[in-house]
Amino acid sequence: MGTIVTIVLVVVTLVLALVLIRGIFSSSTNAVDQVSNAVQDQINQLFTSGNENLVVYPNTNVITLSKGDKTPRGFAFSVKNTDPNPASFSWTVQTVNVYNCGTVTAAQAQQYLISDHGTFSLGGGDISSAQGSRILLDTSSASPCTITFLLSVNETPQGSTSSQPFNSQNVYVKIQ
Numbered sequence: 001m002g003t004i005v006t007i008v009l010v011v012v013t014l015v016l017a018l019v020l021i022r023g024i025f026s027s028s029t030n031a032v033d034q035v036s037n038a039v040q041d042q043i044n045q046l047f048t049s050g051n052e053n054l055v056v057y058p059n060t061n062v063i064t065l066s067k068g069d070k071t072p073r074g075f076a077f078s079v080k081n082t083d084p085n086p087a088s089f090s091w092t093v094q095t096v097n098v099y100n101c102g103t104v105t106a107a108q109a110q111q112y113l114i115s116d117h118g119t120f121s122l123g124g125g126d127i128s129s130a131q132g133s134r135i136l137l138d139t140s141s142a143s144p145c146t147i148t149f150l151l152s153v154n155e156t157p158q159g160s161t162s163s164q165p166f167n168s169q170n171v172y173v174k175i176q
Contacts, residue, residue, distance in 0.1 A: 053080045054153055054167035062172045065139050072114055072136035075171055078129070079153055081122040088156040089128075090163060092117045093135055093149050096170065101145030109147045112137045139175050147173045 057076045065073050081087055093116045095106040110116065114136040122128055135151070148170055155166040 053082050054078075054151075054169055055080075056151065056169055056171055061170065062174065064174045064176060065137060065142075067139055067142055067144050067175050069139050072138050074114075074134060074136040074173075076134045077151060077153075077169075078127055078133060079120075079122065079166070080127045081125060081155075083155075083157065084124040086121065086123050086158045088119060088121045088158075088163075089153055089166065090117070090119045090156070091133070091151065091153045093151050093171075096148040096150045099146040099148075101147070102143050104143050104145060109145075112139060112142055112147070113149075114138055135171075137173065142175045144175055147175070149173060 055078050057078070063073075063075050077091070079089055081089075093113055095110040098104055098106055098109050101109065116135075118133075120128055120133070135149075149172075150168055150170055152168040153166040154163040156163040
């Protein structure tokens, strides 16, 4: 009789533990989705507040990162295709200048970027998702300094083989 009671208690404990774990994971997934939606809503608000066709988030264009952080962090951008026709876009990020970085050069600062270029397509009048346009930096071995990056976006209209400048924006990354 004692064995049966023990087995029932173990099964009940396992079921409760599984329910608790499922609740934790589903709430963390919901939190990530809410943050992603909030970022996209913020970017959409920035587009509707003016004649912008390139928006960087955070919209201050100054990003503060921690030196030695093992988790890549950075910024996001979104593009609005102002043409009624579909187009392809390409983007690049180049180091423009380094300030108070000791012996770190612009070429070395460029190496902090996990990805410094990419491409995507947009339909006429569409806005790109910020989730797919994130620029992440690896600051795990970075020195404290301020780096100016230039985000440049080029457009290739549908049916064309040559790209043309679309827009560009400076982004300042401060590593502390």
